[in-house]
Amino acid sequence: MFYSYLVIAFRNLWKHRLFSFINVVGLASGMMVCLLALIDIKGAFDYGNFHPHSDRTYRVLTDVTSSDNQMVAFASTPMPLADVLKREYGFVEQTTQVIRDYAELTVDGKKLVDTYCAVDPAFFTVLGYKLASGQPAIAPRTAVLTPQTAEKFFGLSNPIGKVIHHQELGAITVTGVFQPLPTRSHLEFGLVVSMSTRSTENQKREQTDWKQYKAGYTYVRLKEGASVEALEKALPTITARNTKGIQWKTEKSYTFRPQSLATLSPAFEELQMSTWEPTWGKLATEMAVGLITLLLAVFNYVNLTLARSLSRAREVGIRKVSGAVRWQLMSQFMAESVILSVFALGVAYLLLRLIEPMPFVQQWLIGGVELNPTLWAVFVGFSIVTGLLAGFVPAHVLSGFRPAQVLRSQTGLKVFKGITLRKSLIVAQFTIALIAMIALLSVARQQNYMATADYGFRSEGILNIPLNTVPYQRLANELNRIPGVERVSATSELFGSHGGEYRKVRRQKTGGDSTAVFITAVDQHFIANMDLTLLAGQNSPEMTTDTAGEGSPGRFVLVNEEAVKAFRMGNPREMVGQTLWLNDSTEVQIAGVVKNFQFTTFSWAIKPLILSYQPKQFRYVNVRIADGAPEATLAKVQGVWKHLNPHQPFTGEWYRDFLYKRHSHEDDVNFMGLLTALAFSIACLGLLGMVTYTTETRVKEVGIRKVMGAEVRQIIWLLSWDFVKLLLIAGGIALPLGYLAGMAFLINFAYHVSIGFETLGGCIGLLLGLGGLTIGFRTYRAALSNPADSLRNE
Incomplete structure (x- = not known):
């Protein structure tokens, strides 16, 4: 009996090759994401296995x-x-x-x-x-x-x-x-x-x-x-x-x-000062994403199987009249589902090998985990369970048909006040895919904003060079001799990143409240080189005259506007001349106040900042290169570096490139884009299968309408409108939910993009575009069919 189930299942799958292909590809896409999650879950239990006597x-x-x-x-x-x-x-x-x-x-x-x-x-x-x-x-x-x-x-x-x-x-x-x-x-x-x-x-x-x-x-x-x-x-x-x-x-x-x-791993609670063990929350999130993606594919299977219910209903009627009982019919249908799922596992493994080299996948999901026989047994068991669950609903519905109803073609499937189950599943698919797209686009736009925004200091035409052991003054003197180099400055920290040293600073040596402040070492040319604006006072005297002696820390500092607020000094002019204690033995005097600029990431609001002259802490030189021939100037800069430090490679980087690499996170966006593309692909494949089946079942109707004089565009609209309505319903549900999902991410940043028409309109436009192409492709072919072919047997 089991052998006959397999033979009949293979024949049915081969007979309906398009539907089988859609189901295999859809299930494989969702299963691949689940396999990634299962691998990471397995790896989470591997943490600490090498420790002796861990028990x-x-x-x-x-x-x-x-x-x-x-x-x-x-x-x-x-x-x-x-x-x-x-x-x-x-x-x-x-x-x-x-x-x-x-x-x-x-x-x-x-x-x-x-x-x-x-x-x-x-x-x-x-x-x-x-x-x-x-x-x-x-x-x-x-x-x-x-x-x-x-x-x-x-x-x-x-x-x-x-x-x-x-x-x-x-x-x-x-x-x-x-x-x-x-x-x-x-x-x-x-x-x-x-x-x-x-x-x-x-x-x-x-x-x-x-x-x-x-x-x-x-x-x-x-x-x-x-x-x-x-x-x-x-x-x-x-x-x-x-x-x-x-x-x-x-x-x-x-x-x-x-x-x-x-x-220790997976961790059941979020710990402060935690180490690198994954938490159950992270693993549950990964598995939820995988199951949602797989659920979309399961929707396709249920949808397409129920769509073919009319043709399978006659099969059910004949087999029931011949003496088959319900559990035998359910076994037949579920055998087909399991076979599809096992095929999908093979395709999912191939997809897994394709994305395995992606940095995000290696770093966060499967790095260091081997596919042993136990894990493969879990994969196979997971695919069989997936097939059984996907096939249960269609098997239950189809096996429940009564022979008398089948002969009268009374096999409509209705749920919730006449809304068909198939249409509900299509709406759910595109709703989930559209929510994911809105959230992804919000993430990508925020990261692009942070990578390309105006931070309040000059980044165009600035070349950052790590000093390593090269003396700053010697390198600066050599660089200033190069035609095309406008100015050279030094700093201990590249702005737009972590912000530098963070410590408590007091207004009085003992007693009084302390304020957390970022401290960055800069030289006398930094303010002009980076186009910063002095609102009050002047550049630090040591920075312009080096009265403290080269290599000695300066007694004068510059602060930003936020520091004026933090120390409750009133206005920038009142701040000039005041003193601060960096520690118990270091007193400095404020020489000037700089206009606020974003020296950290956009995750934080602008913080208090002190710019001090501390040559021993210089780590980078900022070379301002004139417009015109930057590549030629860069080559000369590299020549100077090679002359002064022949044993180390030149690692200079344009400031704009540094900011882009620091904030774009392309690997993360690419992986999330892959998941979103999978969701849309699964949804579009399901829609293609539904439209294909609908046009095939209405081929005689199309032929009659063409004979009666209907135009191609009228027939396309007739066949498409029901599906277009489903896309519009999905858009109406997904837009507010997608907006909330995007804002849940953006709220973590002090400065962020807005979710407006450019995001929501673009996503709904893509939804209608992809859905429209999917629908239009099949309906256009059906509208062009020859009525003589479809009505020949009437």
Whole structure:
């Protein structure tokens, strides 16, 4: 019996090849997105598999209660906790600490930024990170590099024994190289340094400060046979004993709790100071997107199968008269659905291999996950379940036809006051696709706005060159001699990005409120070079005369208008001449006030800014190149760089290109565009199948109307109008929902585009255009048919 089901199923699918093709391609498109989500879900459970004894190793979390009784969970803890657990509790086998930070490192004259972790000796055994060569970083000022960082810093040469320089940590010697790190790990870093390398007074104080619960991460491995309940009982005692007498500002108290490494990923809660483990929310969102896309394809299957219900109804009637029972008929129809779904799985895998190289897919979804037999079994099971679910509704409806009704062709399917099920499904498909398009277009327009907008400073014709170890003044002197170079300036931070150093600044040395301010080091030519406007005062005296001496920090600074408001100074003129304390020992005087400009991303409103003369912090030169022959001037600039620094490649970049790359996020938009295109393709394929079937069933009507004198355009309108109405209904539903979806994204930005006619009108126009072409293609062919052919048998 099962064999006969398969044979009949193949015959039916081959007989209706167009409908089968539409269903296979549609199901494959939706299934591909689901496969991506399943791969990422599988990868989420792989996090931490390499850690030894993960079942009895725990990360300690800190639950902080604020003064208004709000509780916030942190993945970090105070640094003294690990030592107390190891020293005072016998059920603890080992503890280790990790501090995560970013650092600008100098290697052979090159300045490179990377993520590092400061770790203690137990890190390598507790968390199980293996070395490919060398020794662990235990002694002060030693480091172990990942293979990628070793190649980035030292090329193909052996890095062991070589030195990396850090402004605060000093000269660090490389003692080892890790084995290739697992792609799926909750800790990500380019190198680790020994904990003893952090030796400044603040860093030493951090090791004993119970108030600093954001300091780092604490891991505890229990002895074999010890229960986690013992650790849970010990943590409140430690908290009570060591936090007594702490004077809090915004917090009331905190408590600790353990989190097993075996259950660390996927995370059930959003943690502050979190690491890289994915959350259940992220995975659920991915799976929801995949299921929605697959649901569109399932709609197609249901729609097209019900559309062919009249021809299949006679088959049902004959088989029932011959003695077939309902479950046998349902099995037949569902067998066809499962076969289609299995074919779709093969096509989905091919589509998956096509998009696999996309950066977004590699970085966020399937990087480091292998397709093992277990995962393939899940894929096959998923496709079979999809086929069964997709085929259930048509099988249930078709198998329920009564032979007597079939012979009278009374097989109409009506739901909800006469609206057909098929039409409802078409509206749902195009509604979902249009909402996705509006949201995507809003994202793309916002990113293009941030990439091309006027930030309030000059970006056209400005070439940014990282200084690395080249002396700024020497490079500036050489560049100023080049014809076509109008001006050269220096800065510690490229505006339009992160904003630079962020610290608390006070008006008085002691006491008084502090204000968070961005601080950027610039030279005397920066204001004119970047077309910034001074509203009051003048350029800093040190910037114009260098009275502080080259390389010495200046005593005068410039501030922006927002700083005037933040320090409640009244107006820009009143701000000039006032003093500020950058720290306990550095007092500066305000020489001038600069008109506000956007020096950070558009995610934030304009923040207070201080521009100071600190030559030692200069990291970039800004070369203003005259209009006319920028390429020729650029070639001469490259020649100067090669002369001064022959061992390093020229990495200069036009400011406009930097802003575009920083904010465009083309990889993300391309992937979201792919999902939207899939949704529209599935919807259009379903519409094509419905129009095709409708025109085929009305071919005799078309022939009669043509014989009676109807024109081609009248017949096209007659066949199309019912489907055009469905597109208009979908547009009416999707426009307000799409607007809300777009605004949910844009509200995260202080400055953003609006969702107006250019967005909504463009999307509805594309909807009608694609739908119109799909409808018009088939109806036009039907309208041109020869009436003699369609009426020959009448």
